[in-house]
Amino acid sequence: MVIRGKEEEYPDALVVEEAVEEGWISVKDVTGKKRLEEYGIDKGEVEEISLALDLKSREVLMDQSHARFAAEVMGLVPKGTVYLLLKALRKEILNFDDYLKCLEILVSRGFRMSDDVYIEAVRLGKKLVEEGK
Template sequence: MVSNASPLIYLSMVGNLRLLNNLFNEILIPEEVFREVCGMRDTPDSIVISSAVDDGWIHTKDVVSRDIDSLAKSSGIDIGEAAAILLAKETEALLLIDDKMGRTTAEILGVRCLGTVGVLLRALSISIIDLSEYVEILDRMIDSGFRLDSKVYRLAVRIAKDLDEK
């Protein structure tokens, strides 16, 4: 699995970055995402992410393609998103990304995507978290600035309740 910056940041902000380690065998981030998240910030979330890299359960990896800048410019996404998309394409990995334009760009390039809400649903579906934890994490992420349309929020909670009943 390859991750873009925002899922790492928001899961870290609410103390749940470890969910990724529980759900995925390998977590890769391009150097551009690492620099975006940890390079010029000294925030609690950047420290958690940097520690995960130091501990070896998140790995940084260089993107082979030299098309990062052109992909970013042509699709209106940032450098980190472009690098994450290209790394996921190169490694044929699932891409963890929330940004709508980034997801659209990835899907056009044939990259499979999952969002942070999808990570929480996966964790719920295999009982890593329960329904109340799911809703609490989602609410704390929103309180921390995670953007989620109210319709999508209601749908995410409904899907979680359906999963919880099974």
């Protein structure tokens, strides 16, 4: 994926490549993908669920509702991007302004989030800050 991303000049590809080289991200072969094809989910999501099962992980990071359903059927606990941002806010990796900016950037770049989810994300972020995380 990094090779193709570099060929297509995606800036994230260089970040991922560096993270792999530094040991932040590891590359693994995935098994057991066939049983997930019936859910009609993307290849990357199939591989993520399969890898989580291979590694005996509990949580997976995914936002697509049908992929989240497949993960739940397989006994996993799906977490979304907003969850990850809230976790970064709680651990003070992000401050509240940066958290809001991340939400805005996601939406401006086509991340699908209902108004209700956006409002709840802001409310939860504010609550974390007010409670001292």
